[in-house]
Amino acid sequence: MIPSEIIEKKRDGNKLSEDEIQFFVKGYCDGKIEDYQMSALLMAIFFRGMSDRELVLLTDAYVQSGKTLDLSAIPAIKVDKHSTGGVGDKISIILAPLVASFGVVVPMISGRALGHTGGTLDKLESIPGFKVDGSIRKFKQQLEEIGVAIFGQTAELIPADRKIYALRDVTATVNSIPLMVASIMGKKLAEGIDGLVLDVKYGNGAFILEAERAEELAKNMIKVGNYYGKEVTAFITSMEQPLGYHVGNWLEIKECLECLRAEGPADIEELLLELSAEMLVLAGKAQNNEEGKQMSLQALKNGQAFEKFLNMVRYQMGETDCLLHPDNYPGAKFRQIVKSPKSGFIEKIQTRRFGMAAVYLGAGRSRSSDSVDAQAGIILSKKVGDPVSKGEPVCEIHTNNESSIEEAVNLIQNSVKIGDSKLSPPKLIRKRLKA
Numbered sequence: 001m002i003p004s005e006i007i008e009k010k011r012d013g014n015k016l017s018e019d020e021i022q023f024f025v026k027g028y029c030d031g032k033i034e035d036y037q038m039s040a041l042l043m044a045i046f047f048r049g050m051s052d053r054e055l056v057l058l059t060d061a062y063v064q065s066g067k068t069l070d071l072s073a074i075p076a077i078k079v080d081k082h083s084t085g086g087v088g089d090k091i092s093i094i095l096a097p098l099v100a101s102f103g104v105v106v107p108m109i110s111g112r113a114l115g116h117t118g119g120t121l122d123k124l125e126s127i128p129g130f131k132v133d134g135s136i137r138k139f140k141q142q143l144e145e146i147g148v149a150i151f152g153q154t155a156e157l158i159p160a161d162r163k164i165y166a167l168r169d170v171t172a173t174v175n176s177i178p179l180m181v182a183s184i185m186g187k188k189l190a191e192g193i194d195g196l197v198l199d200v201k202y203g204n205g206a207f208i209l210e211a212e213r214a215e216e217l218a219k220n221m222i223k224v225g226n227y228y229g230k231e232v233t234a235f236i237t238s239m240e241q242p243l244g245y246h247v248g249n250w251l252e253i254k255e256c257l258e259c260l261r262a263e264g265p266a267d268i269e270e271l272l273l274e275l276s277a278e279m280l281v282l283a284g285k286a287q288n289n290e291e292g293k294q295m296s297l298q299a300l301k302n303g304q305a306f307e308k309f310l311n312m313v314r315y316q317m318g319e320t321d322c323l324l325h326p327d328n329y330p331g332a333k334f335r336q337i338v339k340s341p342k343s344g345f346i347e348k349i350q351t352r353r354f355g356m357a358a359v360y361l362g363a364g365r366s367r368s369s370d371s372v373d374a375q376a377g378i379i380l381s382k383k384v385g386d387p388v389s390k391g392e393p394v395c396e397i398h399t400n401n402e403s404s405i406e407e408a409v410n411l412i413q414n415s416v417k418i419g420d421s422k423l424s425p426p427k428l429i430r431k432r433l434k435a
């Protein structure tokens with residue numbers, strides 16, 4: 001087969017066969033297909049879309065690109081969650097140990113920063129020593145012993161997503177429904193799970209702007225999951241402002257520590273409890289949503305979730321001293337407060353632009369080879385609906401790269417709109433979908 005002919009076929013709006021999809025994905029993983037050829041195919045898929053059958057075939061090619069986890073020797077139910085990505089979305093880091101603290105096995109394969117959004121793996125790596133890669137044997141051993149592990153895609157586990165995810169990040173091909181479905185469901189199907197909860201985000205800080213398109217994405221992921229015999233629930237949630245107050249790798253871990261003690265921001269807690277309850281119901285640990293929420297809140301308050309988190313960090317070679325004493329963590333070299341230019345109410349936060357400001361500061365990547373700055377990011381002081389006075393801080397930026405400050409401040413000033421009347425913040429959880 002000739003790569004350019006396959007690209008041409010998709011470019012012209014035709015359907016690809018199983019052999020063509022397998023050839024392209026495998027060839028890319030083996031280094032026989034170049035980045036520029038895969039970039040062209042991704043862009044063709046972006047514009048032309050894929051049929052239901054192509055979607056299953058692409059997801060399958062992702063799964064087949066590596067090995068899958070066989071967790072059948074572990075008797076517990078295995079359930080996972082995945083978010084389509086947003087600014088300040090740190091829920092996975094709190095949720096995985098919280099749910100695992102009830103004896104549910106949570107084998108979570110996560111991703112890195114993508115576009116204007118942060119990545120669970122980059123956030124966890126801001127904990128000194130924390131390792132997100134390892135062999136399948138290690139991953140399984142950790143799940144057997146402590147019931148939770150958050151790893152990245154590796155050369156063994158879903159390598160297609162590892163390579164293609166990084167390429168999409170820098171070729172403007174992230175927000176394509178088929179590419180998101182294959183990336184997310186490929187990772188999740190390789191994990192050997194019984195059930196999955198999806199957090200599908202829409203709004204000005206998500207990859208998908210409209211709630212209706214987020215629903216379309218969710219329905220496609222549910223369809224692919226059900227095709228493989230997995231129970232899948234999806235929540236359609238708003239990303240019209242950052243989740244919580246902290247954006248950036250270590251800053252978000254710091255906020256997770258508060259949430260793990262039930263002392264975090266209300267929006268994070270609302271979503272966390274909803275997702276946790278759904279996972280506990282799927283795993284048969286809670287009878288219903290209400291019971292699942294109460295159990296989860298209790299596990300945050302009594303330290304059971306925090307203890308499991310520390311266990312996971314230790315198991316993955318992370319140092320726990322900074323988690324027990326977060327103020328000892330070295331701060332970024334440069335900090336600057338961004339003040340409100342006028343009095344009024346926060347009317348809107350253009351969250352994508354806000355996320356891009358964090359990327360400029362060093363929290364994300366502009367090229368796939370870039371490393372991220374653990375300390376860079378933004379701490380918000382105000383959220384949508386809050387009153388603000390002229391000169392009052394709207395947020396504080398943190399970076400080790402002084403030359404990024406001017407551009408980041410510009411982006412933030414252009415992303416926060418101050419109006420004269422108080423608006424209610426957007427409703428966070430819009431819908432629950434199940435097949």
Ligand code: URA
Binds near residue numbers: 083174183
């Ligand atoms: N998260 C993923 O894992 N993949 C995507 O494509 C988008 C968000």
